[in-house]
Amino acid sequence: MQALLQAAALSPALVPASIPSPGWSGFDIPLPWGNLRIHAYALCILAGIVVGLWLTSVRWAKRGAPEGSVWDIVIWAIPFGIIGGRLYHVVSSPDAYFGPNFDGTGDLSLIPQIQRGGLGIWGAVVLGAIGAWIGCRRSGVKLSAFVDAAAPGLLLAQAIGRWGNYFNQELFGGPTTLPWGLQIDPNNPNFPAGMPADTLFHPTFLYESLWNLAGVLVLLALDRRFHFRRSRLFWLYAMYYTLGRVWIELLRIDDAEQISLFGVTTRLNVWTSIFVFLAALAAFILLGFKGRPEPDSVYLPSHEPAAEPARVPDPGTVTNVRAPDTVVSDSGSRGNLPDNHSGSRHASDPTEEAEAAPAGAKPGPDATAAGHSGSTATGPAPEAGTGK
Template sequence: MQPLLDAAALAPTLVSASIPSPDWSGFDIPLPWGSLRIHAYALCILAGIVVGLWLTSVRWAKRGAPEGSVWDIVIWAIPFGIIGGRLYHVVSSPDAYFGPGFDGTGDLSLIPQIQRGGLGIWGAVVLGAVGAWIGCRRSGVKLSAFVDAAAPGLLLAQAIGRWGNYFNQELFGGPTTLPWGLQIDANNPNFPAGMPADTLFHPTFLYESLWNLAGVLILLAMDRRFNFRRSRLFWLYAMYYTLGRVWIEAMRIDDAEQINILGITTRLNVWTSIFVFLAALAAFILLGLKGRPDPDTVYLAGREPEKVSGPDDGTVTDVRDPDHVVSDSDSRGNLPGNHSGSRHASDPTEEAAAAPSGSKPGADATAAGHSGSTATEPAPEAGTGK
């Protein structure tokens, strides 16, 4: 009896030290025909996208990518990623949409309602990569270079977007007595049936957000140290994220598809994380054996800019051959209609052909010599740059 009294006395202390449930989940914008609901979940996803894009654009520019190309790529990647994320969520948690055991009692109209929550990261990554590939091909840049630049930004976007689960009061873990336990409204449809109203739960959204923020710093530090290429930083991101996702996913108590492999039954996302980790590890090792790309450029073969201006010395550098520098004077010598310096010396045969009838080859030169003028030195051959 005494332990129960002690637990009852301790409960108010735990609740006061816990993470409170949110009392705000969005706002309404009045319209002539009604109102438009802006959900906090959507705002978190949007904020994550904006901040992640900022970091990606900074890193992409430092790689020497063409200005503005990041937006040409993400305009394809983001819609594809949202669609892929939603489809993966529907497949991995089908009961709400198709009913338990696909008995047809679900509500298919919920599938497009992403404001209610439910975006699976792996579907977002796979289809988002397809969209990024389309954008990269159209921009003439390598997908491998782009995903390396985007990996830390992607993890940062996930860290911010995960707070949408807090405002939706969803995807929390099992009961806990830890001081950072999460309060969930007892009348919330996600509150587990049969549990006391003051039960606290593991804030798995917070665990994953902090894990991802730490991962951003780790990826940036390792990329600065090793200067990864060939998409190796992206595969390192995949390994890091799945390593955390396995134990965080295992803590959740929401309904999810259960898969049995080798006699072990666990959530689909746990198995997915394990397989992605192994695939990412293999890709990271194999790509490392290939060494650095040569040339080390973000451009696809044949899509490099033709020429870029040199700093202040009036030279023009062909980026396809970085060692070949052409001076302005030589460049002008190659322009149509400009024949200065195009020959070493006049050909006597050509002089004879060009001389007026009755004149002798070299007569003009002889006359010039008699008048005291000096012969002009042959001009250097155009294009030598030396």
């Protein structure tokens, strides 16, 4: 009993009351001309791309897409998406690059340094979709079919990629006393000025990661039940993601562009999420009126694979065709079969003596008896109407 009381007294100290700040953010690879820094943020983004691409390729293959076409598409979509995501981040958080109020005090050299963090999802989706459209046109498949296959994988990639914000100690929420509060290194440049060093913050990266993982399961379950087509699953993804992004974005305290609309001033990402949600809802409803496409194919018109022509045998080729069996007559061929009981000729076969008999001669009684006695007969037998 005493041991249980001691364990209970120590348990609060064993259970962490917060999420610790990361003590690792990457590693260096030594090279002859210096070190190559591999950032944890980039590794998280890469891991998200790999896992999301795996799920997309599995779903794309099940739709009957041409083999290898997914790679022809993503080779355009991924670079376009990264560029678009970076451009959106620069526009939505311009102070570091252009200075406050675009006063020129920013550092433009930071724009291409993606390893420092900063990719806006909506810029990535828009330019990534343009890249995917190019790849789809080159592969002869429908963009609407591809984005339906890619929607759950895209959400899965975002769930994994969000952990890059944790390793960069960025994009966290306001102060909190919840037991899952996030610790931020006070010496980190992202630590809010004027706050105590032991302040805990909302782990918005974790909220969004969990929200996205739940969304993957939701999208897969709904698609399995309703088999969405015409890009409706993609618009469902957009609605789900923005629904969570609004409340998560409102928790964040990092610097962002503020926009005033309808008398309300809030972050640009909040307004973007609201408008994208409404647009996605309208597209989802309107596309639902069209019903399922007929035929339900991933190929663009006139790009369907040609059906294999029927194989015509070469006239000069000799084919092994079995000839039909000939009809066996009682008086001809069947009579040549040996008798199963004695090995002699069939009782219905005329003997040489019978064949030699003059025309019109009638067989004697002995011959008649021989016809019924089978192999014991020594004389000629007449031809019987039926054999036994």
